[in-house]
Amino acid sequence: MEVAELKVKLKTQIIEYLNLLDFTPEDIDDEDQLFGPKFDLDSIDALELSVLLEREYGIKMTDPAEGRKVLVTVNTMVDYILANKAEA
Amino acid sequence: MFIKDLSCISPQKTFEDDFFGTEPIIYTGSQLKAVEPSYADIPRSQLRRMGKSNRMATGAGMPLLQKHKTDGIIIGTTDGGMEDCHRFLNQIIQYEEGTLTPTNFVQGSPSSPAGGLALMSANSGYNNTHSNKGLSFENCLMDADLLFIEGRAKSLLVGCVEEISQAQYRIETLAGFIKKDEITSDKLIGCGTPGAINGEGATMFVLESENDNALAELVDADMISYPTADDLVAKAKLLLERNGLAVSDIDALMLGYSGDSNSDHWYDVFAEQLFPETGILSFKNLFGETPSASAFATWFAANLVNGKSVPSQAVHKPISGELKTILIYNHYQGNQHGFVVVRAV
Amino acid sequence: MGRIVVTGMGVISAIGNNVSENHSSLQNGVSGIGKAQFLNSKYANELLFGEVKLSNDALRSQLNVSNLKGITRTELLAFIAFKEAVENAGLSTDELKSFETALLSGTTVGGMVEMEAIHADANTNQAPSEFVSSYRSGAHTLQLAKAFGLRGYTDTMNTACSSSANSIMLGARMIKAGKCKRAIVGGVDSLAKYTVNGFNSLQIFSDEVTRPFDANRKGLNLGEGAAYLVLEREEDAQGKTIYGEIRGYGNTNDAYHPSSMSPEAVGVRGAINGALQTARISPSEVSYVNGHGTGTENNDYTEVHGMNQIFDAVPPYTSTKSFTGHTLAAAGAIEAVYSLLSIQHQEIYATLNWQTQMPEFNSKPQTEFVANAEVKHVLSNSFGFGGNCSSLLISKV
Numbered sequence: 001m002e003v004a005e006l007k008v009k010l011k012t013q014i015i016e017y018l019n020l021l022d023f024t025p026e027d028i029d030d031e032d033q034l035f036g037p038k039f040d041l042d043s044i045d046a047l048e049l050s051v052l053l054e055r056e057y058g059i060k061m062t063d064p065a066e067g068r069k070v071l072v073t074v075n076t077m078v079d080y081i082l083a084n085k086a087e088a
Numbered sequence: 089m090f091i092k093d094l095s096c097i098s099p100q101k102t103f104e105d106d107f108f109g110t111e112p113i114i115y116t117g118s119q120l121k122a123v124e125p126s127y128a129d130i131p132r133s134q135l136r137r138m139g140k141s142n143r144m145a146t147g148a149g150m151p152l153l154q155k156h157k158t159d160g161i162i163i164g165t166t167d168g169g170m171e172d173c174h175r176f177l178n179q180i181i182q183y184e185e186g187t188l189t190p191t192n193f194v195q196g197s198p199s200s201p202a203g204g205l206a207l208m209s210a211n212s213g214y215n216n217t218h219s220n221k222g223l224s225f226e227n228c229l230m231d232a233d234l235l236f237i238e239g240r241a242k243s244l245l246v247g248c249v250e251e252i253s254q255a256q257y258r259i260e261t262l263a264g265f266i267k268k269d270e271i272t273s274d275k276l277i278g279c280g281t282p283g284a285i286n287g288e289g290a291t292m293f294v295l296e297s298e299n300d301n302a303l304a305e306l307v308d309a310d311m312i313s314y315p316t317a318d319d320l321v322a323k324a325k326l327l328l329e330r331n332g333l334a335v336s337d338i339d340a341l342m343l344g345y346s347g348d349s350n351s352d353h354w355y356d357v358f359a360e361q362l363f364p365e366t367g368i369l370s371f372k373n374l375f376g377e378t379p380s381a382s383a384f385a386t387w388f389a390a391n392l393v394n395g396k397s398v399p400s401q402a403v404h405k406p407i408s409g410e411l412k413t414i415l416i417y418n419h420y421q422g423n424q425h426g427f428v429v430v431r432a433v
Numbered sequence: 434m435g436r437i438v439v440t441g442m443g444v445i446s447a448i449g450n451n452v453s454e455n456h457s458s459l460q461n462g463v464s465g466i467g468k469a470q471f472l473n474s475k476y477a478n479e480l481l482f483g484e485v486k487l488s489n490d491a492l493r494s495q496l497n498v499s500n501l502k503g504i505t506r507t508e509l510l511a512f513i514a515f516k517e518a519v520e521n522a523g524l525s526t527d528e529l530k531s532f533e534t535a536l537l538s539g540t541t542v543g544g545m546v547e548m549e550a551i552h553a554d555a556n557t558n559q560a561p562s563e564f565v566s567s568y569r570s571g572a573h574t575l576q577l578a579k580a581f582g583l584r585g586y587t588d589t590m591n592t593a594c595s596s597s598a599n600s601i602m603l604g605a606r607m608i609k610a611g612k613c614k615r616a617i618v619g620g621v622d623s624l625a626k627y628t629v630n631g632f633n634s635l636q637i638f639s640d641e642v643t644r645p646f647d648a649n650r651k652g653l654n655l656g657e658g659a660a661y662l663v664l665e666r667e668e669d670a671q672g673k674t675i676y677g678e679i680r681g682y683g684n685t686n687d688a689y690h691p692s693s694m695s696p697e698a699v700g701v702r703g704a705i706n707g708a709l710q711t712a713r714i715s716p717s718e719v720s721y722v723n724g725h726g727t728g729t730e731n732n733d734y735t736e737v738h739g740m741n742q743i744f745d746a747v748p749p750y751t752s753t754k755s756f757t758g759h760t761l762a763a764a765g766a767i768e769a770v771y772s773l774l775s776i777q778h779q780e781i782y783a784t785l786n787w788q789t790q791m792p793e794f795n796s797k798p799q800t801e802f803v804a805n806a807e808v809k810h811v812l813s814n815s816f817g818f819g820g821n822c823s824s825l826l827i828s829k830v
Contacts, residue, residue, distance in 0.1 A: 040133035193631035203819025206686035215686035220589035221571035255555035262561040
């Protein structure tokens, strides 16, 4: 899968998992801070995002510190998905 | 206690429209879904997580919290976010106790509406949730009354919320508490078949200890579980007595007739034994049955003693004279029985 | 108006099936935490729990209700503790039946403990299971009312982990206001696949024994149990053993987040201050704090931070959850019983498993059992999701 395609897919999944009302994938920039003021997310959303990674990409994050590095922007999440898929 | 303000999201047009000026909605079948507003005032970042009961409680409660300064929040709900609860339960089974999304778990707790309202209104005062099936609203009234007596509050947000969840609906149907035959809600009472029809919604009151231009007075409430018919009459007599009320002071009974042939006889017997001459109003043919149905009844009664006209569908036995004092008697599935007295101010 | 006193207690938890067994475990530092034997969950062997050491069958036979259908584990635990409390207070059948006897109880999971039965009842068209009327909140209170012939006020509260602290509070307030003559108050929760997975999804379980108030705490161990108290007016309790007085209570909402507490400890401070104010005592008079102490990062920091702001010198504090695990809605009532035992026997119980001081604070919890302590006023804290914070101030009479 193309990286660009993966990004759109991930954005769609983020919207679905977090039920971000009024957002479309186009509204989320690759470099938007997911836990910045734009989305108003909190610690429960972080848990929801790690469930997303496990269910949709088969990647299980066990270390909360890892989560803080990965769940930053769409780009950091995509990098993480690609890196962990490559290993598998 | 006095009702300073109130709001109601229900299967009728009670929230944004004039319920008393229009014909009630007549439903077919056993699920009376709430007529929900657009919730434009709830921040989208909060709304995205809310299940139906949280949404309805917030939609009905927040405007009151914004309008009135309140010292605390007391909510009654039996099922809370039952739909979320079952979503979580289904996740547990589907993913075999694997990694699960916590939102359904948190939203599914009955304490979620009271906590959510406190959070959104930054109200760090008294906060409690009564989750006691058919007596949850009466429990809220006791809690509020005590805070007023103790002088710990002057004004409180008190209300109930219930949602129809498909899982609980099926469970209640299995247990025989929901009608299997399809009838229209205007033909509900006396239809002669077992089971009730399910309603949902949120009813919120601003209650105050003093009468400051109040809409109505909540005189008192009481309850009993698993009574005999004699127990029930004795309890009602005590309630009247301690409030200095005679049978003739009650201008109308508002009874919880649900159309359930297994348990509506309680109302017949009660009215015959203690109030043979009194007019009778019904409300579940408009709002359906919920564990906290007496909250709808109280909203309805408060409006009626405040001068709103009685919808013809609610007249079970004609009322003569002015409507100043209404005794609400409601039971849930024949086990939990509650009373509320509402009076004009 | 006279004092509201405790004339009866009943408890069942991971450290004992009655008051005296619980007391002995507390005195001897015997924890009830371990692998779960009866919990039906894949985590039963992976995580640690504070499980009551009796199977449903054993509970049923102890209660002599082997033939009764549709009684969940939640209800069985409630029955055991309720029965002990009313027998301990010597309440007669007539007293139980009186309109003047109230029952107030808290639970979170309630009948949801029977998850497989719920799932079957909700998703198939087979004949209803025996538990079909037991799932919804309030079911255990109704079962108690029915079995013991109660005809007075009944209430079920769900404010998550502060539920039974609130039922004790409301019962005391009702008696004080003359709304009833006596109240049986408490709460229950049983270990359930539903709550185990719920808390697991929030990642707040420790994979080892819980270490309340420890710098390296990793989370909580879930527990189960039930406890009930009989509350009466002091003037009605002549000739009875009086275990203590429900003297103060505070209830506030933290109004910060659905599942975590504010760093400023708004709710914690509000609840404790409320309890001190209604009790009309100053912070320095508190002899001992039975903390909420769940062993989570968020709770223990906030709780100690809040106490630091109220007390000039923080009194000895412990978390008996290191013995029982976190028993959710039952915690407030179980810990009220422990607070009353502490008063009755003038002793303070240990916090087990503690090793390292929290770097943010210069206080540490009580880690050893203290016999011959002077215990006059015990503060018992219970904080729940949804921001529900409650504290009780229980005093020696």
